[in-house]
Amino acid sequence: MRNWVLPEYIEDILPPEARGIESLRARLLELFRVHGYELVMPPLLEYTESLLTGTGHDMDLRTFKLVDQLSGRTMGLRADITPQVARIDAHLLNREGVTRLCYCGSVLHTLPAGLTSTREPLQIGAEIYGHAGIESDLEIQRLLAQALKLCRLPDVRLDIGHVAVFRALAQRSGVSPGLEADLFAGLQAKDVSALQAPTRGMDKATRNAILLLPELYGGREVIARARRELPKHAEITRALADLDRLTAMEDIPVSIDLADLRGYHYHSGVAFAVYCARLPSAIALGGRYDGVGKAFGRARPATGFTLYLIELARLAPAEPGPACIRAPRMSDPALDAAMASLRRSGEVVIQDLPGHENEGDEGRCARDLIKQKGKWQVKKI
Numbered sequence: 001m002r003n004w005v006l007p008e009y010i011e012d013i014l015p016p017e018a019r020g021i022e023s024l025r026a027r028l029l030e031l032f033r034v035h036g037y038e039l040v041m042p043p044l045l046e047y048t049e050s051l052l053t054g055t056g057h058d059m060d061l062r063t064f065k066l067v068d069q070l071s072g073r074t075m076g077l078r079a080d081i082t083p084q085v086a087r088i089d090a091h092l093l094n095r096e097g098v099t100r101l102c103y104c105g106s107v108l109h110t111l112p113a114g115l116t117s118t119r120e121p122l123q124i125g126a127e128i129y130g131h132a133g134i135e136s137d138l139e140i141q142r143l144l145a146q147a148l149k150l151c152r153l154p155d156v157r158l159d160i161g162h163v164a165v166f167r168a169l170a171q172r173s174g175v176s177p178g179l180e181a182d183l184f185a186g187l188q189a190k191d192v193s194a195l196q197a198p199t200r201g202m203d204k205a206t207r208n209a210i211l212l213l214p215e216l217y218g219g220r221e222v223i224a225r226a227r228r229e230l231p232k233h234a235e236i237t238r239a240l241a242d243l244d245r246l247t248a249m250e251d252i253p254v255s256i257d258l259a260d261l262r263g264y265h266y267h268s269g270v271a272f273a274v275y276c277a278r279l280p281s282a283i284a285l286g287g288r289y290d291g292v293g294k295a296f297g298r299a300r301p302a303t304g305f306t307l308y309l310i311e312l313a314r315l316a317p318a319e320p321g322p323a324c325i326r327a328p329r330m331s332d333p334a335l336d337a338a339m340a341s342l343r344r345s346g347e348v349v350i351q352d353l354p355g356h357e358n359e360g361d362e363g364r365c366a367r368d369l370i371k372q373k374g375k376w377q378v379k380k381i
Contacts, residue, residue: 009112009119013310016321021122021313025104028124028147028307035143037102037126042084044106048076050087053295057265059083062109077108081123082306083292089129090293090300098130104309114281118310125286127304129293134242137270137288137303138249144284144305145251148274151316155277157253161260162243163267165226168235169209173202183210187259190214205231216258220247226258242270263287272305276315283311324348325378326365328357338369338376 006012013021029039045051047068052060064077078084081103089099104124112119126143128136141158148156166187170180179198186194192214199207209230216222223244230236247254252274262285263271271287286305293300327339329352339349350365367378 007119009117011118011120017313019321020316020319021309023319024151024313024316025122025124025309027150028309029102029104031147031150032102032126032143035100035126037100040085040088040101040103041105042078042081042088042103045075045077046084048074050296051076051078051083053083053087053292059266062111064108064110079107079109080306081105081107082125082127082289082304085127085304086129086289086292086300086302087296089127089302090296090298094298095130098128098136100126100128102126116279117281121311122309123306124309125304125306127302129300129302131303132290132301134245136301137242137246140286140303140305141246141249141272142251144274144286144307145249147307148252148284151312153276153283153312153315157255157275158272159255159257159260159275160243160246160270160272161257161262162239162270163261163263164235164239164269165230165258166210166213166261168233168239169206169231172231172233173206175202184261187213187261190217190259213259216256218255220244220254220256222256222258223247239269246270263289266292270303278315279311281311283308283315321364322348323366324350324364325367325369326381327351327369329353335369335371335376342369342378 033039045066048063048065052063059079062079064079066075066077067073068075085101085103089095089101093099102125104122106120106122109119109121113121126140128140144158166183170183175183182198183195186192186198187210192211195211195214199210202210212229216226223240226236226240230240243256247256260271260273262273266289267287268290269288272285273282274284276283284305284307286303288301288303290301291299292302325342325347327335327349339351342349348364349369365381367380369376370379371377372379
């Protein structure tokens with residue numbers, strides 16, 4: 001086996017792509033900053049008791065685990081940053097009012113999310129804590145739309161659902177956890193035939209409603225149909241009202257999917273995903289998750305989103321790299337001063353090394369720093 005071969009779905013990021021990712025990261029964090037979101041930096045690994053709290057079985061399966069050599073306790077390499085940020089809000093900041101936080105960092109997955117996915121995604125996201133109203137969901141959704149606009153992605157679409165619709169139907173029928181898992185699997189696959197047997201013992205209205213959910217997919221007309229055909233349950237009514245307001249925005253094309261239960265055991269309300277025409281998997285995920293902070297001592301309302309930065313950078317239009325300036329290597333205080341001034345202004349200045357003059361650093365240098373009439377000046381090659 002060759003020593004330089006990396007594990008499957010793990011990759012190196014080379015200079016041109018790394019430059020694009022870093023540029024996008026800086027612009028997105030600046031966007032979050034000017035909207036009042038404070039940056040936090042959670043650790044890459046934690047004890048599994050806190051890392052996996054409130055995240056569900058799926059996150060447990062995706063988490064690499066190891067034994068801490070100091071304490072003997074099991075630790076996990078984070079597979080998602082959002083629960084860590086919820087812990088920071090609930091346990092460390094301990095603020096009473098609304099808190100806006102943002103983050104950026106790598107996570108690790110035991111298995112890739114899809115055939116084109118990496119096992120080391122780079123997440124960047126924003127969260128609001130302490131407000132339970134629809135206004136915070138709207139703020140998060142508008143911030144997400146601005147972030148996507150900043151990335152200049154083509155053919156972007158927001159798919160949105162609400163876990164309270166299915167949860168209300170399940171509670172109405174008093175389904176067992178095992179039956180709930182069967183219904184969940186059938187709805188995620190939009191397989192009506194797989195829902196026939198699990199719903200057989202339910203009352204007619206609830207059974208018909210669950211069998212209808214896979215058909216409730218499309219534009220805003222889905223909300224009107226759901227209001228007509230789903231049971232008049234208070235939670236369902238509130239969920240449809242929330243979706244009505246959230247899908248009224250015109251910043252990004254929106255589709256509604258009431259059978260999409262992504263993060264069902266994690267989210268408590270609206271849940272959404274963003275797709276781009278050139279990629280089969282989601283480039284952003286988000287929604288409301290009011291119950292996660294409870295395990296850390298404070299059940300705070302929470303809503304937010306996560307973007308996958310590597311995928312975003314690959315889909316965004318490529319930006320040309322900087323046209324570097326090549327400078328000679330010699331002992332000249334005036335040359336040193338000229339290079340320092342250019343670098344302070346943001347220019348990339350590369351000084352020749354002995355034996356490698358005129359190489360231009362792999363063709364990146366399109367200008368020379370030369371001395372004319374006693375002054376160092378930049379000239380095109």
